[in-house]
Amino acid sequence: MASPYGPPAAPQEPASEAGWSDRVSELAAWLDGILAGLHGLDLEGVAPSSAYSAAGTQAGTTDAVL
Amino acid sequence: MLSCEMTVEEAAAAVGGRELSPVELVESVLTRCEASEGRLNAYATVDADRARKAAARAEREIREGDYRGPLHGIPYGLKDVIDTAGIPTTAGSRAWEGRVPGQDSTVAARLARAGAVLVGKTQTHEFAYGLLTPQTFNPWRAERTAGGSSGGSAVAVAAGSALFALGTDTGGSVRVPAALNGVVGLKPTYGLVPCAGVAPLSWSLDTVGTLTRTVGDAGLVLRALTDQGHHGPGTPPRCAGTRGDLLGLRVGVPAAFFFEHVDPQVEAAVRQAIEDLRALGATTVPVVPPLTEHMEATHWGLMAPEAAAVHERGLREVPHLYGRDVRLLLEAGAHILAADHLRAQRSRTLIRQAWLGVFDGVDVIAAPSVPLTAVPRDQDTVNWPDGYTESVTSAYVRLSAPGNVTGFPTLSLPVARDSDGMPIGMQLMARPFDESTLLRTGSVFERSRDAPARPAPAQGTHH
Numbered sequence: 001m002a003s004p005y006g007p008p009a010a011p012q013e014p015a016s017e018a019g020w021s022d023r024v025s026e027l028a029a030w031l032d033g034i035l036a037g038l039h040g041l042d043l044e045g046v047a048p049s050s051a052y053s054a055a056g057t058q059a060g061t062t063d064a065v066l
Numbered sequence: 067m068l069s070c071e072m073t074v075e076e077a078a079a080a081v082g083g084r085e086l087s088p089v090e091l092v093e094s095v096l097t098r099c100e101a102s103e104g105r106l107n108a109y110a111t112v113d114a115d116r117a118r119k120a121a122a123r124a125e126r127e128i129r130e131g132d133y134r135g136p137l138h139g140i141p142y143g144l145k146d147v148i149d150t151a152g153i154p155t156t157a158g159s160r161a162w163e164g165r166v167p168g169q170d171s172t173v174a175a176r177l178a179r180a181g182a183v184l185v186g187k188t189q190t191h192e193f194a195y196g197l198l199t200p201q202t203f204n205p206w207r208a209e210r211t212a213g214g215s216s217g218g219s220a221v222a223v224a225a226g227s228a229l230f231a232l233g234t235d236t237g238g239s240v241r242v243p244a245a246l247n248g249v250v251g252l253k254p255t256y257g258l259v260p261c262a263g264v265a266p267l268s269w270s271l272d273t274v275g276t277l278t279r280t281v282g283d284a285g286l287v288l289r290a291l292t293d294q295g296h297h298g299p300g301t302p303p304r305c306a307g308t309r310g311d312l313l314g315l316r317v318g319v320p321a322a323f324f325f326e327h328v329d330p331q332v333e334a335a336v337r338q339a340i341e342d343l344r345a346l347g348a349t350t351v352p353v354v355p356p357l358t359e360h361m362e363a364t365h366w367g368l369m370a371p372e373a374a375a376v377h378e379r380g381l382r383e384v385p386h387l388y389g390r391d392v393r394l395l396l397e398a399g400a401h402i403l404a405a406d407h408l409r410a411q412r413s414r415t416l417i418r419q420a421w422l423g424v425f426d427g428v429d430v431i432a433a434p435s436v437p438l439t440a441v442p443r444d445q446d447t448v449n450w451p452d453g454y455t456e457s458v459t460s461a462y463v464r465l466s467a468p469g470n471v472t473g474f475p476t477l478s479l480p481v482a483r484d485s486d487g488m489p490i491g492m493q494l495m496a497r498p499f500d501e502s503t504l505l506r507t508g509s510v511f512e513r514s515r516d517a518p519a520r521p522a523p524a525q526g527t528h529h
Contacts, residue, residue, distance in 0.1 A: 035410070038363045043413070048415065049411050
């Protein structure tokens with residue numbers, strides 16, 4: 001089924017940069033290779049940390065900090 | 067000594083004591099800007115008229131007895147990803163050329179309330195997505211990189227064209243340029259300082275931080291940034307920096323990771339600084355930083371897809387206005403699977419828990435800020451003696467990433483210079499919201515040194 005938002009933006013070749021899509025693919029593959037390192041982690045029962053939970057539950061106040 | 071070369075603490079004492087007019091102080095900084103900007107290019111925008119008006123207002127307020135505290139009348143710079151009403155904020159990108167925000171970011175508003183005087187907007191690596199700030203020059207040697215992404219902020223403070231500046235740190239972008247330019251960089255605990263009105267790079271990592279010439283100054287600025295109007299102005303604890311001042315402090319010395327693939331001069335200087343902490347009364351404790359083998363993957367797994375999401379519309383509508391290096395990273399980040407992003411988030415949970423455990427046994431961890439000092443501007447890779455090769459950017463982000471992935475507060479301070487005269491930085495990390503321990507430790511250390519914090523000497527020209 002097609003996404004209601006349309007297809008993801010395909011890399012557009014910068015005017016003077018032939019092979020741009022290949023460079024994007026190469027970098028994406030490099031990132032994939034790095035991220036593969038996390039596949040071996042035992043994450044059973046571990047919840048993700050979002051932007052909100054990353055802040056922790058401790059309230060930081062001026063007096064507490066300085 | 068010119069007033070533009072004062073620390074914030076020195077200038078605040080003089081301004082508060084009515085020995086120095088904010089007008090005189092701001093003129094001194096603007097004069098330094100005129101003299102150095104052609105050589106350093108620390109600023110994207112300097113608004114001298116606005117700064118002069120703000121200084122005159124501060125002078126009048128202080129004369130009339132309305133002294134707001136230690137930042138009143140103090141000239142500063144803001145990284146150009148931080149919104150300021152009526153002043154262009156372009157994030158170093160053609161994609162945002164001509165953009166003028168309608169309102170201040172929260173941090174700009176808080177500094178305005180504290181009476182600080184904005185000199186201008188400092189250069190950044192485009193959208194803060196990089197560690198070089200290629201348009202800006204290192205004041206110690208113009209042929210070396212300024213680092214980034216808050217390169218303009220660090221250079222402005224190092225050169226005396228601001229007494230302090232703000233930057234942002236998502237992967238070392240405050241601490242790296244601080245270390246490379248010989249100033250103090252504080253990345254507070256994630257979430258402590260509001261990011262409203264700051265161009266995001268990665269929502270779950272972005273942190274607004276400070277660049278100053280001393281640790282004491284960092285404390286003053288942090289207080290203004292975290293002051294929500296319910297407290298009067300104050301100052302961080304002052305210690306003389308003498309033997310015994312750090313009695314009881316437990317300093318974790320990494321037995322792995324932080325001293326691997328590190329320049330020998332950097333390692334020697336940081337180990338000497340740790341010895342100096344011991345001489346001040348601290349106890350050193352060997353620690354093994356946990357899960358470091360997953361740090362790079364976790365960092366990229368969080369940052370790359372979040373950055374791609376931030377710029378989804380921009381890449382669709384005006385991709386040609388992005389710089390090639392940043393556009394490449396953003397487009398590649400859009401290919402990361404949601405499963406990998408979530409795996410990185412879960413890994414961060416594990417890493418934070420494990421690093422919290424380390425702080426059961428120590429109060430701070432001390433380590434090099436970056437593995438090597440500022441490299442030549444045209445250097446792309448680092449070749450280590452054992453054959454390991456990495457990009458300059460990877461080298462600079464490598465030791466910074468733990469502070470971002472954990473979210474823990476981290477302070478970079480200059481401890482020495484290498485044989486080429488380039489600054490060497492040490493970073494101190496503490497448990498969440500324990501900035502006070504970082505500031506106390508750093509302050510005691512710097513007060514124990516003979517050399518006062520002064521701007522970099524003017525030397526070198528770029529072509």
